[in-house]
Amino acid sequence: MLDPFQIELWLYPALTCVAVVSGFVDAVAGGGGLVMMPILLSTNLPPHVVLGTNKVQSMCGTSVATWRYHKAGLFSFRENAPLAAVVFVGALLGTLAIQRLSADVLKLVVPALLxxxxxxxMLSRSMTDEDRKPVIGETEYKAVAGGIGLYDGFFGPGAGQFFATTLVALRGYGLTRATGLTKFLNxxxxxxxVIVFTIGGQALWVLGLCMGLGSMTGAWIGSHFATKFGAKMIRPLLVVVSLGLTGRLIWGWFAA
Structure with a gap:
């Protein structure tokens, strides 16, 4: 197990402040890792430890956002538990795989998807708060969600965008309702x-929980704004974050 104090102490409050912004972005449009991951990587922690620690803080933030969206009546825990179970299994397998395999192929594919x-x-008329007729049923969508869960555990960037977009395009959800269910799946x-990274000793829990406090604060604010303003706030931020993640990944090709 790594020593939680192997990084400089001033980074704890600094990263906690960054996590506020990350939590806000993630609660509204997903992609909070766009804010957090480059800064975490600059601490010179091993890449797998960065991934594990980031998952701890992200878990904290998405828990708050999930609860806020649930309280707003945007989704039901009970009705979506089977879907969440499929995502859980997919993410377990993906996280186990990333510890043994390279994610280089995904670095080429994901920018195109984003x-x-x-x-x-930007172009679809479906990206509103109005529900529409589903294109596929709940059973068929489990395969899609399981695949995104696998991807989230294996690589991660854009998983929130993929959940939200497919819920709108395939399941007919309004954008705000899709965002709420996305947080539950996230x-x-x-x-x-986090379970896999912790068992492998690849998560700094002290740092992760400090950052988690910031992420929870940002998520509470972000989910409040999202439920208040709906698609007119979520839609542009989803575009910005998707393009930002794309740029960040492409930049990584040249910086490597």
């Missing part, structure tokens, strides 16, 4: 990943 998300969000995949 650009597709941004274009769909926190499920985060918990699965």
């Amino acid at each position: 650009i597709s998300v941004a274009l769909y969000t 926190v499920t995949s985060n918990i699965a990943s």
Whole structure:
């Protein structure tokens, strides 16, 4: 197990402040890792420890956002428990795989997917708060959600955008309702990943929980704004975050 004090003490409050912004962005549009991951990586912690520690703070933030969206009546825990279970298993398998395999292939594929998300969000008339007729049933969507959960455990960037966009496009959800259910699925995949990283000794819990306090604060604020303003706030931020993640991943090709 790594020593939680192997990084400089001033980084604890600094990263906690960054986590407030990360939690806000993640609660509204997903992609909080766009804010947090580059800064965490700059601490020179091992990459797998960065992933594990980030999952701890993300789990805290998405838990708060999930509860806020649930209290707003945007989704039911009971009705969506089977879907969450599929995501949990997918994320477990993905997190186990990332510890043994390289994610280099996904670095090439994911930017194209994120650009597709941004274009769909900008151009589709479906990205409103109105529910529509589903394209596929709940059973068929479990395969989609399980695949995204697997991806979230294995690599991660954009998983929230993929959940939200597919819930709108395939299940006919309004955007705010899709965002609420996305947080429930996100926190499920985060918990699965945290379990695996913790068993492997690849999560700094002291740092992760400090950051988690900041993430919870940002998530509370973000989910409040999202439920208040709905699609007119979520839609543009979803586009910005999707394009930002794309740019960050492409930049990583040249910086590597």
